[in-house]
Amino acid sequence: xxxxxxxxxxxxxxxxxxxxxxxxxxxxxxxxxxxxxxxxxxxxxxxxxxxxxxxxxxxxxxxxxxxxxxxxxxxxxxxxxxxxxxxxxxxxxxxxxxxxxxxxxxxxxxxxxx
Amino acid sequence: xxxxxxxxxxxxxxxxxxxxxxxxxxxxxxxxxxxxxxxxxxxxxxxxxxxxxxxxxxxxxxxxxxxxxxxxxxxxxxxxxxxxxxxxxxxxxxxxxxxxxxxxxxxxx
Numbered sequence: 001x002x003x004x005x006x007x008x009x010x011x012x013x014x015x016x017x018x019x020x021x022x023x024x025x026x027x028x029x030x031x032x033x034x035x036x037x038x039x040x041x042x043x044x045x046x047x048x049x050x051x052x053x054x055x056x057x058x059x060x061x062x063x064x065x066x067x068x069x070x071x072x073x074x075x076x077x078x079x080x081x082x083x084x085x086x087x088x089x090x091x092x093x094x095x096x097x098x099x100x101x102x103x104x105x106x107x108x109x110x111x112x113x114x
Numbered sequence: 115x116x117x118x119x120x121x122x123x124x125x126x127x128x129x130x131x132x133x134x135x136x137x138x139x140x141x142x143x144x145x146x147x148x149x150x151x152x153x154x155x156x157x158x159x160x161x162x163x164x165x166x167x168x169x170x171x172x173x174x175x176x177x178x179x180x181x182x183x184x185x186x187x188x189x190x191x192x193x194x195x196x197x198x199x200x201x202x203x204x205x206x207x208x209x210x211x212x213x214x215x216x217x218x219x220x221x222x223x
Contacts, residue, residue, distance in 0.1 A: 004157070031209060043158075043203070043213040056210055090157070094209065100146065100165060101209055105157040 023091030137204030
């Protein structure tokens, strides 16, 4: 019944590796997001897709590449992982209803780069 | 990314007491103000979306007010219970949200 799911929940990897985090939503929403929770606990937007089209691309190293195979999935691939990439990454989805938009978050993926 | 500030950063409340805390945001080009509740080891959960100046929203013992002209919103918890312990986030914007760092509330039994 999970509305927004992410896999894996925890990811421990070595510097220089390439890894992917997957996100799926079963809410029928058109828009999906990736956020990074930084060291000060802020949630910072990274990317957003609407119906498989990229609509937000914040200043993120190009080692990070989102991919949306369909509107229910938004995956995040990270090349050449660095120590500073260690963080919690949250996926979210949203729909506009009655002029108001609410984002629904996944449980987060805790990435640790050693 | 717009500057959204929340204060205090954390607060401790005795069970049964009421409390409130603030979210400040840019007062120009207002679109919407969101409040989320984030329990440890869980996902942020939407509480309110507020769009009109003077809006007041309520969900059980939690309520929020909005002043778009001066750029602030208050969240109130009436008669705090231990299950209210969480970090409360506010976020400002349209589909591109800028989040505050949150106010972490700990309710002591």
